[in-house]
Amino acid sequence: MTATTPAPSVPDIPARLHRGRPRIAAIAWRLSRPGGQSAAAVVLPVVAFAITTALLLTVLGGTMMFVRTGLGDPDLAVYPILAGFAVALLVVPLVSLGGSAARLSARRRDDRLATLRLIGATPAQVARITVLEATAFALAGALVGAVLYLAATPAVGLVRFFGEPIGAGSLWVGLGPLGLVVAGVVLVAAASAALGLRSVVISPLGVRTKASAPRMHWLRAVVAVAVVAVVVVGMQNLTLFGQFGGMLMMVAAMLVAFAVVLAVLGLLGPWLIGVVARAQLRRARTASALIAARTVLESPKALWRQVGGVAMACFVAVVAGSGLALAGVAGGEMEAELVEDMHTGVWITLVMSFLMVACSVGVNQAAQILDRRDLYVGLDRLGTPRSVMEAARVRGIVGPLLTVVVSAVIAGGLLVLPLLGIAIVVAPATILTLLLVFAVGVGLVVAGLVASRPVLSAVLAAPERV
Amino acid sequence: MTPSILTAHRLLKSYDRAPAPALDEVSIQVAAGESVAIMGPSGSGKTTLLHALAGIVPVDAGQVTFHGPTGAVEVSSLSESRRSALRRDHFGFVFQQGLLIPELTAVENVSLPLLLAGYRRQDAESRAASWLDALGLAGMGGRRIGELSGGQAQRVAIARAQVTGASIVFADEPTGALDSATSVEVLDALLGSTVGQGRTLVVVTHDEDVAARCARIVRLRDGRIRDDSAPRGAAATGGPRFAGAGWSADEDGSL
Structure with missing residues (x-):
């Protein structure tokens, strides 16, 4: 006779535990508590949002200063227009940085959210938890960013415009705009988290599935080169536009050419990154070269999102730098100050966009190390x-x-080919400075990359805990 | 008597905040060409033992000696970088999740240790492709890891572990994430390509079926060896004889 094992008694659910509405905020808080494993997952998005907000406020402060100056003095009316142009250029890397922060905060949660789905959370509940978390991170980051912005203004105030340092006070945006920027960053983060959530909501198991990387069509390159060729020919014959429609028509044609080439860069960028990576893959002799080329080919678009902002800034820097180099040689005293300020503006725009890309790269790399x-x-x-x-x-x-x-430098150089040639001859110092800024910019991005090194050290030093 | 390839003497290892040592005076000898299964309940110290034997974690006291092709090496006294080089050159690893680089193709993943050892890419990939063919993955070398099944990915990891001609392969729950039918296939590949070729295999497992196919089972509890014996019943079945990717011509792993 065999002895029977008594069946384990299952505890009854006490009557006082009635089912009610799940408390999403409480679940979100539990998921986001920084434990040993998730501390970096919480800190990284907050840092990314902080940097985004600080840079955004600084750019806004500078722009508002130029607008105030331009409105107050008709002679300086050109400044707000140029500042607006610089802001337009900075929007791309800034959005990219903000997007990185938002994606990061959502992606860090993928695994847990997928688990929640598996144990029965509804898509709406998962969505609410994610959006709530991202909003909280963004709010914390934006507030830290506002403090950073205030702390940085004395240093940024040393930048010289109108022949003197602009001063910390002139960069103050005011309480209202500051609140609007903080609210805007939080809103964008929430929206981005909601959009990034779709994969989890649709397929709890499919978040990490990797499919073949899509290849971009070579037709993109053909169209892009054809468009650039048309624009280059148009720019060589700019005076024709002047004959038909005067100065206004010439300026309009230049702006259109500018916008078209920038758009082409956006179209061509990911394709070109893919082509170069494929060539590097074929030539790779070392393990690191092989891994690097394959990683890029995994998603050239994602890489473009990270570094594309620099392309726009470099393109403009070549075009504007060439023009300014000549203007500096030819202009009078009044023009000299304007030209110098425009130089400063070009350098600042260029450095800012490199800085944003460096931050974006640092944050993305740190996240990638933690993910893997x-x-x-x-x-x-x-x-x-x-x-x-x-x-x-x-x-x-x-x-x-x-x-x-x-x-971008080649595209910009082609667009203003004769101008650039003359500038190299008559103002080599300006062109050299431009090249130096490019080198510093690349160095900044590498610094962003190096900044994520301690994360790898921490992971390798404590593989079981980090 | 078969000479030892790995000996561990009175290993002691504790982790911060842990109430008891993970390894408590553990001594073990592994013979060349032997297959050893390390078993025990969760927290018994089996993975720590594997990591200590492979030089992944330093021990607090005791010695691990590897009797390699160039003589005896005191693993436990080597610096981190020397231990890293030793693992790269003489040991192979198979983990539960494979831990393959998802962006690389199967053949690129397998060729990676050879590239790290300084071989030419063409030679490395040719050798890697032979290993994949031998493990039943002919024609799949160009696929990325995400395009392979769990069992196929694990066989890629087995190929990677041995492509340099590793003297010992350490496997940590190599079939832990697989269904039973796939487990058998993967275990066949692992045993056939290691002990089937005269190489040594040390495997941590929860699975009695996996352990039963090894020559020896070492059972741990609370950081101590409680039993060290051949599997009950028949002798270890080992794996099928293995073609070995044409390995017999140059068993030292040279190309």
């Missing part, structure tokens, strides 16, 4: 030297960055 910590730990255990992992990360960003910088 098992893989990095595994590679370390296999005996993969740390230097190989680092080299692969650096190559994976610097390759596409150089691709877009060089292409």
Whole structure:
């Protein structure tokens, strides 16, 4: 006779525990509590939102200063227009940085949210938890960013315009705009989190599934080159526009040419990054080169989103730099101050866009290390030297960055070919400075990359906990 | 008597805040060409033992000695970078999740240790492709990891573990994430390509079926060895004889 094991008694649900509405805020709070494993997951998005907000407020402060100056003095009316142009250029890298922060805060939660879906949370509940979390991170980051902005104004105030330092006070945006910027960052983060959520909501198991990377069609390149050729020919014959419609028509034609080439860069950028990476893949002789090329090919579009902002700024810097170099040689005293200020503006715009890309790269790289910590730990255990992992990360960003910088410089140079040629001869110092700023910019991005190195060290030093 | 390839003497290892040591005076010898399963309940110290034997984690006391092709090496006294180089050159690893680089193709993943060792890419990929063919993945070398099944990905990891001609392969729950039918296939590949070729396999597992196919089972509890014996019943079945990717011509892994 066999002894029967008594069935385990299942505890009854106490009558006082009645079913009610789930408390989404409480669940969200529990999920976002910084434990040993998720501390970086909380800190990173907050840092990213803080940097975005600080840069946004600084740019806004500068723009408002130029608008105030321009409205107060008709002689300086050109300043707000130029500032607006610079802001338009900075919007792309700024949106990219903000987008990185928003995607980061959503992506860091993918696994847990997918788990929630599996245990029965409804899509609406998951959506509310995600949006709530992203909003909280963005709010914390935006408030820190506002403090950073205030702390940085004395240093930024040393920048010289109108022949003197602009001063910290002139960069103050006012309480209302400050509140609007903070609210705007939070709103964009919430919307971005809601959009980034779709994959989790649709398929709880499918979030991490990797499919073949889509290849972009070569037709893009043909169309882009054809368009640039038409624009270059148009620019060489700019005086024709002047004959038909006067100065206004010439300026309009220049602006259209500008916009078209910028649009072409956006169309061509991801394709070009892919082409260069494929060539690097074929030539790769080392493990780091192979990994870097494959990582880029995984999503050239994602890389373009990170470094594309620099392409726009470099393009404009070449065009504006060439023009300014000549203006500086030819102009009078009044023009000299304007030209100098325009130079400063070009440098600031260029450095700011590099700075934003550097932040975006740093944040994205840190997130990628955390997302793939098992893989990095595994590679370390296999005996993969740390230097190989680092080299692969650096190559994976610097390759596409150089691709877009060089292409943008070539596109800009083609557009103002005669102007650039003359500028090299008559004002070589300006062109050299321009090249130096490009080099500093690339260095900044590499610094952003290096800044994420401690995250890898932490992951490898404590593989079980981090 | 078969010479030892790995010996561990009175290993002691504790983690911060843990109430008891993970390894408590553990001694073990592994013979060349042997297959050893390390078993035990969760928290018994089996993964820590595997990591200590492979030089992944340093021990607090005791010695691990690897009797490699160039002589005896005291693993436990090496610096982090020397241990890393030792793992790269002489050991192979198979983890539960494979830990393959998702952006790389199967053949690129397998060739990676050879590239790290300085081989030419063409040679490395040719060798990697042979290993994939031998493990039943002919024609799949160009697929990325996400396009392979769990069992196929694990066989890619097995190929990667041995492509440099590793003397010992350490496997941590290699079939833990697979269904039973796929587990058998993967275990066949792992045993056939290691002990089937005269190489050594040390495997941590929860699965009695996996352990039963090894020559020895070491059972741990609370950081101590409680039992070290051959599997009950028949002798270890090992794996099918393995073609070995044409490996016999140059068993040292040279190309």
